[in-house]
Amino acid sequence: MNDRSAQARGRTAPAAQDDAVIRISGLNKWYGAYHALRDIDLTVRKGERIVICGPSGSGKSTLVRCINALETHQGGTIDVVGTRLTDDLKDVGRIRTEVGMCFQQFNLFPHLTVLENCTLAPRWTRRQSKRDAEAEAMHFLNKVRIPDQANKYPGQLSGGQQQRVAIARALCMKPRIMLFDEPTSALDPEMIKEVLDTMVELARDGMTMLCVTHEMGFARKVADRVIFMDAGAIVEESDPETFFSAARNARTRQFLSQVLGH
Amino acid sequence: MDFVSTFLNVEVILRVYPMLLKGIGNTVALASATIVGGGVAGVLICLVRLYAPKVFRGLAIAYIDLFRAIPILVLLVIIYYALPFVGIRLNAFMAATLALGLVFSSFTAEVFRAGIQAIPRGQTEAAAALGLSFPVTIWRIVLPQAFRIAIPPHTSNAVAIAKDTSLASVVAMPDLLKQATDAQALTANPSPLIAAAIMYLIVLLPAVRLVSYLEERFRNDGKAA
Ligand SMILES: Nc1ncnc2c1ncn2[C@@H]1O[C@H](COP(=O)(O)OP(=O)(O)O)[C@@H](O)[C@H]1O
Ligand SMILES: [Mg+2]
16 A cells, blocks of 8 residues: 555656755754754755654744744754745735644634634735635635534634644745645544544645655655654654664664564 | 702703703713724734734734833824824814724734633634635634634723723713813803713613623633533
């Protein structure tokens, strides 16, 4: 089954250098005196699916949050689709419209309907008309299979439905890259699959994705690369087959035996 | 003299009724101006208090503390009787609106600050991740949610400041209380005072009920959300 999905992915030879949509180099981040990210180098090519895992507190969230400037970094550089991330609000704004993000806690806007959640950003930042924004929102709500919930409020939906709305909301901005920070960790087990299925479809459509997740089945199925972080550093980076069968790092093997339960 | 002809003298009340009506009109106008003006100013001051550069934040804190500490009557008397010495002459209505508005804005700022700070951080992070600008985030995400949290205490403050409009009678503003005491002097009968008290209650009792209703309703809402 692994082999078949590997074929389905159609992994290609390493693409040309300028295919890179994210280029992180020598990234360092401190929270006060705490060194949260250490010398991170990471290049993500267009269409690549990357799974990031590692023990709690290893800096996974911090890394993905640096990419869309939810956290500031103190050392190194981050380039996203050709824009260098600086303190300049214009650069930050440009990058954020190119990068969508889904959070562990969904973070839907509770006072807005599902449809309004999806149309708010396109209307205010892309200056779309209400009609166009709603038509596009319905397209993406269809894609995540909840068009019938469009006029409900987030509080009326299950966790799985809320996370799918969050995905649709991000997609409405037509991002080139999607970041996921443990999108299924807050979900009841029976709802994890519906969200993962949505993410798998997104991957099939060719979306560039960085997913912090401990869903190793998902990693096997869609990841082009799996990255293992520990204590703020990337300690292992390989394709899923190698990662699961022949991890070099002892810390990685220990982690794997924990999450895979053997 | 029996009780009714002393305190509930219909003939007297009918005679001064137009005076009292004008009084309640002025009282309602004063309360409305205070609540609208002070409310809008309070929300703006709250935003300065939370998001402005450090110096302005400090000034906002000083403003809020000052006007929450000072007794309204003292403030009103200073504005009406002391400011003319520096050339600022306000009529009774303006002076009362200013005094009440300054105090109400500082209470409003505190209530909204608590409301804004109760919103989970994830809300503004999601807005930022979507590329929403700061003003849009405040206007469409933060304030609507803060408003829901702030509505019960804010309404309660509004009722309190509406009651404090009666202080304006001290600077000869023809509010309901002033009109009633004038009418009492005119007719040498306390019935206008009783009538005024009843008029206050007619306006304020439903307002107090509304506060209780909102507190109840939004408490349940909070649980559901
Ligand atoms: N805002 C913050 N202030 C201080 N320390 C933080 C903050 N956010 C995260 N950290 C610390 O940084 C480290 C990495 O956190 P995080 O990136 O959330 O880890 P992970 O997502 O891998 O669990 C943790 O030790 C955490 O305590
Ligand atoms: Mg995390």
